[in-house]
Amino acid sequence: MACLLGVSACTGSVDTAAVPAPAVITAYSARMSGKWALFVDASRAAGDVAVAGMRCNRTVVALHLERAVPRAALEAFRSVSDDVQASAAPLPAATLAEGGYAGAIAVVIRDFDVKDRVDGLMDATATADVRIDATLHVTRAGGAVLEADETGTGEASLASGFVCGGATDAVANATDAAITDVVRKLAEQFADSRALRMPDPVLRAPEAQ
Helix, strand or coil, X not given: CCCCCCCCCEEEEECCCCCCCCCCCCCCCXXXXXXXXXXXXXXXCEEEEECECCCCCCEEEEEECCCHHHHHHHHHHHCXXXXXXXXXXXXXXXXXXXXXXXXXXXXXXXXEEEEEEEEXXXXXXXXXXXXXXXXXXXXXXXXXXXXXXXXXXXXXXXXXXXXXXXXXHHHHHHHHHHHHHHHHHHHHHHHCCHHHXXXXXXXXXXXXX
């Protein structure tokens, strides 16, 4: 990939397949009980980022994180739960009940912001900053139980390289960090919820008369 000043524009691509496993920290030693359905809407976690700075100003980094975010979220929630199953779409209440699910987890990426800049000409440095805003919705048979907003951030700096490949690599590293950060925070919200650890009143067996 040749992206030098004065030549035609070129594109690098970030399609992260494997994100570092988040270290989820929770106040409870016991995992969240039951089977949960996890749906992740990461449709906004994609787009093109123009690299700022004179050295690599014709470089565009294409981001496609629609697969990476759901995979990272699934790993994070599985680390604090007995059983979490990925779902391609939100499951209706009847399907959850028929499948023996304790409830449904939905993670929605609300906003995704990436800044990538290369400073210097000869010994140029690429610096990337990534911010991911996400919302967590958790429902059970009795209705909504938990809703929380979290933000994950990541930054990385690398030598830009002769053909500006460092600009793409810096975005990839910062994106990995931001994804790990946001799914960790969401999983901690889920794991630390007292309301979710209480029996669902709709499913509670009636008391003997």
